[in-house]
Amino acid sequence: MVRYLIRRLLAAAAILLVITVITFVIFFALPSDPALLACGKTCSPSRLTEIKHSLGLDKSFLTQFWEFFKGLFVGRDYGDQSLRVHCGAPCLGISFQTDTPVLSTLLGDFPADLSLGLGAAVFFLILGVGLGTLAAVRRGKAADKAAVGLALLGVSVQIYFVGLLLLYLFVDKWQILPASGYTPITQDPSAWFEGLILPWATLVIVYLALYTRLTRSSMLEVFAEDYMRTARAKGLSSGKVVLKHGLRAAITPILTIFGMDVGSLIGGSAVITESVFGINGIGKLAVDSVQNSDLPVILGTTLFAATFVVLANVVVDVVYGLVDPRVRLA
């Protein structure tokens, strides 16, 4: 188990390194110039050269990559003359746009994404698996049709539509919930919860569909297995058959998808939800950084999100072994 974990973590590190290299290459292939964006509306060539130097963009590709890579482990210094600042390890760089260290921005944004992603994930997993199981057990009946219909509706509507609609109804029209925004849980737990109800609901509505359908089809497949018939023939209660024998086997593919969804959600993929509800998370940071050609932030957000997706996959693989005895970890 330990050896397996070490191997997986090493592979994860290798993947992250590859992602860093690819991000760097793509950035340098982009036609836009961050120095020009920083320079402003009227920019003379000599001023542009100075700004390029000040941002470190006049150095070669390899030098820039090496400095970034080194900064991850030993930190690095920025700026000339009296403006020198130190960025301590692990240094992800300093944003071209905001002149703030990328790591502190990421860590500042992370609680919002963690709250949003993890909270929504708990709800859509429980509800989705529940509805899916119900639909499978009551296959062809009204409950099945209702669950599948609901899921279809959820998968058809878009996040920005659901988000703005919920906002309009609950905040502007009925005024049941406060105007949106994220409040840290450490600051005011009840405001944290109230502010996240609608964003969670939005994500749940959209993700629920997938999990309901996935659980339903996976369950139906398992129901057709011989051992299910054996279980029933042994005279086990139908609840035990469905939950212990059926669901446990059916949940593996769902966990795979769930791991990736949670990883990418807390890594910042809920960007539209963030934008609609004014939650400044990593997703929004990533989109803005791409539009502003802000390389340090592009790299930081990419690495951050990738780390979570990769880690979530490791966790899922470990959980497999616990849930499904057929999977043994070498």
Place this chain on the structure above:
Amino acid sequence: MTRRRRSIALAATAVAIALGATACGGSSSTTGSGSPTKGGTLTVLDHADFDHLDPQRTYTTEGSSMDQEIVRTLTGWDETGSQPKLVGDLATDTGTPSEGDTVWTFHLRKGVVWQDGTPVTAQDVKYGVERTFSPDINGGPPYASQWLVGGSSYKGPYSGKELASIQTPDASTIVFHLGQPVADFNETTAMPGWSGVPKAHDTGATYDTHVWSDGPYMIKSYTKNKEVVLVKNTHWKQSTDPIRQQNVNEIDVKLGQDQSAIDQQIKSDAGTAQTSIMQWPIAGSDLTTISSDPSLKSRLYKIPAPGINYLAINTTRVKDLKVRQAIEDAIDKTTVRGAFGGSAYGDYASTMISPGIGGYQKFNLYSTNPAGDLTKAKALMKQAGNPKLTMSLAVENTPTLEHFGDAVKTSLGKIGITVNITPIDAANYFSNIDNVKNQYDLTWGDWIADWPNASTVLPVLFDGRQIAKLPQSNQDLAYLNDPAVNAQIDKIAKMTDVKQANAAYGALDEQIMKDAAVVPLMYMNFSELAGSKVGGVIPDTILAEPSLVHVYVKS
């Protein structure tokens, strides 16, 4: 100056239509005059962070407008009257020119202090202006380095050097030596960069979040892309400030919510929305609904911008004057304006200098019907030999600009010109079209004057010599390099009489329009909405922003 446009254009039109049908109209606002109330918190909802709040770096209307609360500039605009009036702000008056407008002297007011109570000195202002020269303090306007003697080789104060052409004979006198006559230099000094920065509190590239205040409000906290909290600067004295008031206790700027959500929230007037205001214009997709709702009229600010929305024709690629004239007559400005939100967006334009800017003269060389004059346009194409033309048109990849592209394509299709639309990523749009290597025949552009004078419009947009000088940030989108125009620009720059210069600018505008290098489309308005308890908002026609210098919240 630019107003940065929305970067994430969510497909909000569908939502706006869906929600517009059930628009609630329960506003019981009684905005208007009345004496300001003290206290309370004003919430400002902006969908994106400021480009900068560092006064030497900001070059957007939102940043400049917010800076007015925090920093004081040498001169400023009093906009309480019917016309904006230039007044001394840090300075006692609007400055004294000498030696043919090449030397400008300002005397600082007594009693103006920083947030720690120490006096604002001429040396602080000199240091502040010198900061603009540093490559680390980038993003701001180019005027200081263009005009101050020795500016082209000076690299800012961090190298330990000073700029000799800014002199401070005593703590309250500052003298600028310019390399050329600038008759309206004292209007330039109303821009945020012409303010003081105390050397001891300069944090260099991170000054955005640490701006040291000599205005009525100071930064309590600033988390980039999230929130700025401004609180009262207790050392600020009303008696020293001819422009600002200090009514609310706190200004809370919340950054990063989608513009449609902001529109919807302030429109609902629920909870804190009552004491909220926006700095960015209402989304194009919401504009018609909001501007035509009578219940919102009292809290809608439709502010005429000193700016122009236009289509530039690359004169080095579309060389035939007849074809360019045909384009002028063929464009249907009614459909073009529809793309931007209809009549609320602004009046049809026929000149490049907009009303409200010194030098504006009303004339129209082309179709008097905004829908165009196809007969005339077709006749001009015939005179040009009815060429089969295909033209590329660059627009931003936002729904608004893509609709604009379609409108142009339809108009020009009618006179036999096939238009291929190239949408460009909005954040990189201007750096793309400002690069002289671009290959577009037609480009969309807009421009807001830096101060209300044609000197920040025509020379910026039509001086052809910049094509060689500023190959990556050329603003002459028409690539007009007419020696007669260039010579006239130089001649007007030397005029010390503003009235004479204005008349000459008006004539120059007409001369440029004869070249048919640009199609002026609309004189822009920017519309913003405030909650029912927000009072004292002044429509700032210099920045095209709802000015907060007199703002208060009703109890």
